[in-house]
Amino acid sequence: MTFHQINLTVNGEAEQVVVASNVTLMRMLRENLALTGVKNGCSAGECGACTVLMNGEPVNSCMVLAVECEGAEIITVEGLAKDHQLDPLQSALINEGGVQCGFCTPGVLMSARALLNRNPQPGEDQIREALVGNLCRCTGYTRIVEGIQAAAAISAAGGRP
Amino acid sequence: MIRNTHPTLPEFEYIRPQSVGEACDFLTRHAADARPFLGGTDVFVRMRDGVLNPKYLVDVKALPGMQEIRFDPQSGLTIGAAVNMNRVIAAAETREHYPLLADACRSVASYQLRSRATVVGNICNASPAGDTLGACLAFNGVLHIQSSQGVRQELLSNFFRGPGKTTLQTGEIAAALFLPLPHAGSQGVYIKLGRNKLSDLSLVGVTALGYPDPGAPSGYRFRLILASVAPTPLIAKQAEDCLAAQPVTPASIQEAARLASEACAPIDDVRGSARYRKQMVKNLSARALTSVWEKLNRRGQNDISSD
């Protein structure tokens, strides 16, 4: 099997990794870079627990090959906090009770971050639609939606977007 | 059977050719062992399930033109094979001239899956459940297919041959989808019935498009295409003809819906029974055609009042 040397940016840091063809982005992030916030739920593009941002857009990292990421910019949940300050979405999910077992949370946060980046003031329907690809078996989603609404409100009031 | 218990894909070699010639040549030389891919959202799932086991995966996303989406007001829209569905949805030209295609794309899976999944991949995968196939057929889409012999153009209405079966030959690569300009005044609707409200594959999908046509006895032409009720997407020709031949009324719409239901040959599967699907084709065809008819009339009134 051939190995490929990949150069990419992960959470703002330049990284170089050597991977086999069949290693997914999810596995490379977890196993080569120890970013275990990226969760392996279904490995089939259904559950969204492995969602990360690739060049600004959310992807299921289980459905992307690491070799496809040459030159890419990846953001994982570990890259959301800046200067020891949580992203408003992280604070809001904690405050609104949008986290229970926590397994889906990193993926939910990445989908929600991408949503607020493309639409800073989404309606409830838009929030729910953006989360179609993130399964949560604990919260019933209501508190997650409320958390995202709260984060959007904080950003609108001049907090960090 | 326990599936997908391991995140690892089976072993294969990743190949990224730099030119179409190189790609076609590689695919021809490794006919039995190589497979082209775009978003991989079908290919990876089937590899993990053990259905596919290619020795080489050929990434064709970086080939020239594959990432382009281009609109020519004289002729129509060209969507490069590697353009993902979110880009198709976001493109101003799609929203303005082909909103039916944007609606169909929006019904596929989830936002993050659509950052990878492509319309051309949906077409090449040739699942009868493919959500975008109906819209592409309704707009008389043409697939541009590259091989070492050059480019050939295939009408989508001739392309699908069975579940996962198309007229693509070994060594051929779909490079782009071309959608001619829609007929003036076109209105469309896609209704997807799944087991849940969002994100499931369709149990039944109904694509309807209508436009004024002075050449038709009724003054209108309709397109009606059904998903998940036959081995390929099914063009309900008798239903389409019915609404061209006689005045469009609630009764003729019911008649067209009945013809559509008669034309389809669904199977029983995990998503639903054949009998249920046939009944749903009737109900949803009537609903889709009625909704298109209402949009056509609303538009007509707006045109008059804005004069």
Ligand SMILES: Cc1cc2nc3c(=O)[nH]c(=O)nc-3n(C[C@H](O)[C@H](O)[C@H](O)COP(=O)(O)OP(=O)(O)OC[C@H]3O[C@@H](n4cnc5c(N)ncnc54)[C@H](O)[C@@H]3O)c2cc1C
């Ligand atoms: C969780 C999940 C949910 C899904 N939900 C839906 C849904 O709701 N509706 C729906 O319609 N589909 C759904 N799908 C299926 C899939 O996402 C779509 O069919 C998608 O459009 C495939 O596009 P792709 O670019 O990923 O194709 P790929 O997987 O890259 O390729 C698909 C097929 O086409 C062939 N191929 C690819 N590129 C070329 C080329 N250039 N030339 C010739 N052949 C080529 C491949 O060899 C393969 O056989 C879902 C898949 C997953 C994993």
